[in-house]
Amino acid sequence: MKLEEQIQSKMSRFLDGPATFQIAALKRSGSRRYRSSSLALAAWSFALFRSVLSPVALWLLPAVFVIGVYASIAMEAPMRVWVLVFLAVFLVELAVGALFRPSVEIDRQMPERVRAGSVFHIRYRVRNRRRLPAWDLRADPFRFTPELVTELPAEFPELPGRQTLTARATVRALRRGRCLIYGPRVESGFPFGLIRWSSGCRRDRNMLTVYPAFTSLRRFDLPFGARCQSSGMVSYSKIGESTELIGVRDYRDGDDVRRIDWPGSARTGNFVVKEFEEDELRRVALITDTFIPAPAFWSLRTTPKGYPQLEAALALTAALAEYLSRGEAVVEIFAVGPAVYHFETGRSSGSFESVCDILSGIEPSREPALSRLEPEVFRDLSATGGAVVVLLGVDEPRRSFVERLHEAGVSVRVLVLSERAVPDLPPGWLALSPAAVLAGEVTEL
Structure with a gap:
């Protein structure tokens, strides 16, 4: 590694701050480009003092300092006795603590x-x-x-x-x-x-x-239209999944040799292969809008707790992904923000866990990225045929995005999270209250 790369690596680690005293302003983030070196230095200094001295000692230090200064000025003041007491306690603490220090x-x-x-x-x-x-x-x-x-x-x-x-x-x-x-x-x-x-x-x-915390859905009407695609279970099989054996037949050219039934072939004298009943899984895209305009200076909120609308959208996304993982569907998640997250899963618990990993790290986007998706993304969406879109509001860019999905032949269900009533919703759009989603009141869609 070059010297310059080593310096950059050390500087980046310094700006991350100490692991025992993490500050949100020092976390690496796609939306945060500047991290204060002064704040990082203060965090490291505080963490160093806190790792050596207890809270009681940190509170006593200013008092001992004041008493020491006063005793050094007024030599005849009885206050100097307290300086000796504090010094004796500190020496005993240092000696006994060092003797029985943990290892x-x-x-x-x-x-x-x-x-x-x-x-x-x-x-x-x-x-x-x-x-x-x-x-x-x-x-x-x-x-x-x-x-x-x-x-x-x-x-x-x-x-x-x-x-x-x-x-x-x-x-x-x-x-x-x-x-x-x-x-x-x-x-x-x-x-x-x-x-x-x-x-x-x-x-x-x-x-x-x-x-995100979410409430499981009891029922959800999937947006499967005429062009909704379906694929065999084998295409999305995962470890621990199996299809049902329905019989055996003679081997034909092009058959998978891994399906040869060797005991049956030995009995008959000819190669025979196993036949399985393949479940059909439908493919659906799950698109989550994360665009939240930058707040005004006097109403800045820097933690996810300050964005209940976004938290409700992510909770609803997790509930939809969990519901679809139990049904006959393969989920492709597109969480739209500063970056596009594309995730394709099979029917397994591990796939849903991966979805949760993605949702845990999503941050609000300060730019409306829905209207600037690449054409390749729309080609992937049109291949699925069905999409569930979770929006954080209704405006012209969002309406245009849904229209582009319709033009691509995608059957769409649109869920709008808004704290206020949304007038003139297009047909098939459903408005939901973020408070109701976070409270677990939404169980059927």
Whole structure:
């Protein structure tokens, strides 16, 4: 790697900020090009102090500084006794803490993806590598990300030497997102809780996907028209899927040799192949509009929580994808924003999990990208024949986009999410309330 590339890599890592103190303004984003180096420096400085000193020590530092300055000026003031007391406590804390500092091996087990609003558990298995015991241990003491909050931490009041203990933490996922979890670590504040002594594997990070919370649909009318295409199940087969065996027949030229029934061929003396009943899967495109105009300066909102309309659209998209994964359909998702996400799945649970991974990282688009889709995208859409379009409003660019789908021969169902009543909706368009979607009141469409 060239020197310039190394410098750029180090600078990018610096601008990311510390993993134990993540700030939304420092996250890499397609819509955010500038990241403040001053803010990154402040974040790293705060994280460094916080990793060494406890909150109690951080509060005491200004008081000790003021008392020390006062005692140095007024030499006869009895306040200087407190300086000696604080110094003695600090030296005892430093000596005893260094003697019983933790040195552990940590095995952290956590799920790969969770649902927004759900509670999940993290299991810790901690082994003490020293002969001396360790006291007052707490696993992962810092908040993981703004999207997660630890309701019940994993704690070890005492960890004997050369012993292994397990504990479990309870964490709640507040909202969707892709969360970078810092490497597992434990810290001890023994004996007085002023200095933090930590141990762990800081490079062993985890990526947690928090997908949108949604309510499963009981019924949904698919937009299958005259040109809606269907494909055999074999074209979309996944691991764990199988078709039903209906019999055997003589081998013909061009048959798949993997379908030869070898025991049957041995009995008859001729090659015979197995015949399966192929289920037909229909192909449908699921298109989600993510265009939200940039807010005014006095109403800036920087978190996904500030965009209930978009969150409702993504929740509805997840519900539609989950419903279609249970039915006779292959879903092709196009989440339109700064980039176009194209996903093609089969009928399997793994495909829906991949859909959730995509939805967890979608951000609002500041430009109306629907009207600027490439012609290749419309060719793919016309090949499916059916599309479900989730819009965040009704305007001329969005109407034109739906008209282009109709002109391409695509049968379309349009769902409009709007906080206000939408007048003069075209036939076949359905308006939904974002609050109703987020509250789980929409179960049939």
